[in-house]
Amino acid sequence: MxxxxxxxxxxxxxxxxxxxxxxxxxxxxxxxxxxxxxxxxxxxxxxxxxxxxxxxxxxxxxxxxxxxxxxxxxxxxxxxxxxxxxxxxxxxxxxxxxxxxxxxxxxxxYLPGVSVDRPTPQQAHAVGASLAQMHIAALEFGETREDKLNVLHNLTALQSCREELAHIDPRLPEMIERGQRICRDWPTSLPETIIHSDLFPDNVLMLGETVTGLIDFYFASNGAMAYDLAVTHAAWCFDRDGSKFHADVGDALMQGYQSVRALEPRENAAMPILAQAACLRFVASRAQDWIDTPPDAHVTRKDPMDFVRRWDVYAEMGDRLFA
Amino acid sequence: MxxxxxxxxxxxxxxxxxxxxxxxxxxxxxxxxxxxxxxxxxxxxxxxxxxxxxxxxxxxxxxxxxxxxxxxxxxxxxxxxxxxxxxxxxxxxxxxxxxxxxxxxxxxxYLPGVSVDRPTPQQAHAVGASLAQMHIAALEFGETREDKLNVLHNLTALQSCREELAHIDPRLPEMIERGQRICRDWPTSLPETIIHSDLFPDNVLMLGETVTGLIDFYFASNGAMAYDLAVTHAAWCFDRDGSKFHADVGDALMQGYQSVRALEPRENAAMPILAQAACLRFVASRAQDWIDTPPDAHVTRKDPMDFVRRWDVYAEMGDRLFA
Structure with a gap:
């Protein structure tokens, strides 16, 4: 920054x-x-x-x-x-x-608004609704961009760090096997559009409970709508370090999205694995950055474990969370 | 930043x-x-x-x-x-x-304006006039703050880096002797006020040729008005790296200042040594930062030689510049 x-x-x-x-x-x-x-x-x-x-x-x-x-x-x-x-x-x-x-x-x-740190259910509802509106509007966009950060890319990225992962955290190497299972079970033929792919609170401007800005589309690509929702879920419904899951915020996000666009049954069924794939992506990118950044580089390194903790929640409770 | x-x-x-x-x-x-x-x-x-x-x-x-x-x-x-x-x-x-x-x-x-990189003589004239106005207005300010970055402090700071100076540049160690001469010949009883002490172009907002903001007073202290003018001269009248002196900008700055407040003869006479003292200050602080900052720290280190080059100009031509 x-x-x-x-x-x-x-x-x-x-x-x-x-x-x-x-x-x-x-x-x-x-x-x-x-x-x-x-x-x-x-x-x-x-x-x-x-x-x-x-x-x-x-x-x-x-x-x-x-x-x-x-x-x-x-x-x-x-x-x-x-x-x-x-x-x-x-x-x-x-x-x-x-x-x-x-x-x-x-x-x-220039758009007004500020980014929230601790979203309320009402704010998450509004973000879900905006994301669904964006998905629908993007269906008519005439251009395409390949999703370069697809699940296979992310797994390969994590595997490329195999030697160093245990030095970051002893639990990280297991994530490779988890990622392989996700690739094996990857759902196909989900409804697609242009997705934002990175809708963290930093990339949403709000005033009160109103979304005043969706920004930073530089990861946007063609992709599954439900995967974008899963990324947003992982980004909004936990404390920053992934230590606490806020079920009420998660429920509100899902309801907000579906107040605009109902998920198809196959999308609903895929949500647990999509949410885990979202975690794989950030575990992999953060592990790479961690390894590439010297500890004394005056730059804050983001801890990949923040998304291992989220991944644990989705792996253990995913079926109930998105029921 | x-x-x-x-x-x-x-x-x-x-x-x-x-x-x-x-x-x-x-x-x-x-x-x-x-x-x-x-x-x-x-x-x-x-x-x-x-x-x-x-x-x-x-x-x-x-x-x-x-x-x-x-x-x-x-x-x-x-x-x-x-x-x-x-x-x-x-x-x-x-x-x-x-x-x-x-x-x-x-x-x-919040003040309007932007900082210039390559000041014109007209802009320097306006800055000189604003500085003089500031000096006069500050005479009535009831509070005081000791000048902690006085010439003796700066010389001591440079001396504390003695061992490492030659590793930065072979010419740097000579600056200690130069600094000692400045301390020895230091003029006393110059007119004082509260001075800004750091009026670089970054700390002045302008729109065209009008000064719209003087900012960042966190080096302000009691001090000699003419020393503040000398710091401003060193900051405004050279290319950033000190490689080129712009006499027309320097003349305009001095004229702008004196259009508001005429320098006393003893101030005029002191300008060459004050300008060298300004260079000593930035050579010393930059040498310290250089030594304290690892080369791979992702932070741009400011080269102390930028102010050795200015110092050379003042040492060689000071008497003529401020005649």
Missing amino acids: AVYTHLSAEDLAALIAQYDVGELVSAKGIAEGVSNSNWILETTGQDGNGARFILTMYERRIDLAELPFFLDLLDHLSSHGLPVPHTIHDRHGASWRMFDQDKAVALIE | AVYTHLSAEDLAALIAQYDVGELVSAKGIAEGVSNSNWILETTGQDGNGARFILTMYERRIDLAELPFFLDLLDHLSSHGLPVPHTIHDRHGASWRMFDQDKAVALIE
């Missing part, structure tokens, strides 16, 4: 001049995003009454060929009434442009 | 409720400050028309007993018409309060 590139007043003014948004008034680098840098920009606005935007600079991890998919998706969902930030197009009509020849930037709508 | 503490929506709402500023609308951690964390907060405002603030959390390096000095200084300068952010007092009239029992926070006015 940092700003990786220094943008001077001179840089920003030149950039803003490419958009019909008035003159630059203020710019602050914000501490969000891991693969991109972000600034809050304030301008005089088209009407002189002031306007705010998020400027995103894509620093790494993103394939520029995929940028139109992500930005078009924002515009598609926004135009379908979702609280998703739309892009501001430049004077040539483009939703992104190059800065300094080597980095892509996009100017994006 | 980071946000060191996570503040949830729940934390922020509870905090904002202590102030008469309306309801929380948005909060973004911003990538500014090294010894504190900062957020841009947006609220509905007292009148419902929206308002923005900077929330600062004091993380380290600051002695809480000194916080009233810094915050009272902001209020004093702001009330004297300087573009300095004033503090927002809480419902009990306090300019700061404790959060979670162990960290002080203050809510501070």
Whole structure:
């Protein structure tokens, strides 16, 4: 969470001049995003009454060929009434442009709201409903993106760390076998759409019990709707470290989703394994990051065990949780 | 430059409720400050028309007993018409309060403007004039704070790194002798006030050629006005790495300052040594940081040589520069 590139007043003014948004008034680098840098920009606005935007600079991890998919998706969902930030197009009509020849930037709508840490059932209900609305709206989106973080990829990623896993925690190596069972029993032909894939509380802006923003779609891809719901369940219904499961929040999330889109019986039946697959994904990615990050790197490493604890809950109680 | 503490929506709402500023609308951690964390907060405002603030959390390096000095200084300068952010007092009239029992926070006015990288002479003129206005307004400030980063402290700090200096750059050890000469010839009884001591371009907000904000007063202390001007000269009139001196910017800064407050002859005469003392300070602090920061710490270390190059200019040309 940092700003990786220094943008001077001179840089920003030149950039803003490419958009019909008035003159630059203020710019602050914000501490969000891991693969991109972000600034809050304030301008005089088209009407002189002031306007705010998020400027995103894509620093790494993103394939520029995929940028139109992500930005078009924002515009598609926004135009379908979702609280998703739309892009501001430049004077040539483009939703992104190059800065300094080597980095892509996009100017994006600024949405109100803050991220909650300890969601209430009411808030989880609202998030579930928004996710279902997003799934339905995304059915009409004309572009596709392969799910690169599918279950087989995640299992392979975890297996690639096999030697080091026990050094992180003695229980981690068992997760490989668990992951193999998930791959073996993987449900096919679930209803698909474009899924967010990373709808943690950090990526939802709320005011009270209202969802005011769904953000950070850079993991979005084609995928099973129920898997996206399972990721969201794992992200919202536990204490951060996975030590406590909040059944009331989980129930509210499921009810909120189904208040907009009823799950099919095969989706309901698949939820326990999908939720475990969600845990596999974050155990694998966190184990890799843990191994890649030196302990003295001044960066907080996220503990893969946070999602082993969740996985235990889904493995033991999944059938009852999603009954 | 980071946000060191996570503040949830729940934390922020509870905090904002202590102030008469309306309801929380948005909060973004911003990538500014090294010894504190900062957020841009947006609220509905007292009148419902929206308002923005900077929330600062004091993380380290600051002695809480000194916080009233810094915050009272902001209020004093702001009330004297300087573009300095004033503090927002809480419902009990306090300019700061404790959060979670162990960290002080203050809510501070949000000012427009952006920091320039390559100041023009016109911009430097405006900054010089603002600095002089600040010096005059600060004469009436009733509180005092000892200058802990005085020239003797800085020389001692550099000497404490004696063993390691040559490993950073072969020229660095000579700077100890240079520093000793500065201490020996140090001018006394220059006019004093409360000085900013760190008025780099990062700490000045501008819109075009107008200064809209002087910020980050956490190095402010009693001190010689001309020394503050010398620090500002070293900060504004060179390329970032000190490789190029911009005489036109330097002349404009001096003229801008003197358009508000004429330097006394003894101040004029002292400028070359004061400018070298400014370089000593940043050479010493950067050398210490360099030694304290492991090369693989994912943190950009600032090169002390940036200020050795400036020091060379002042040592060789100082008498002519400030004639």
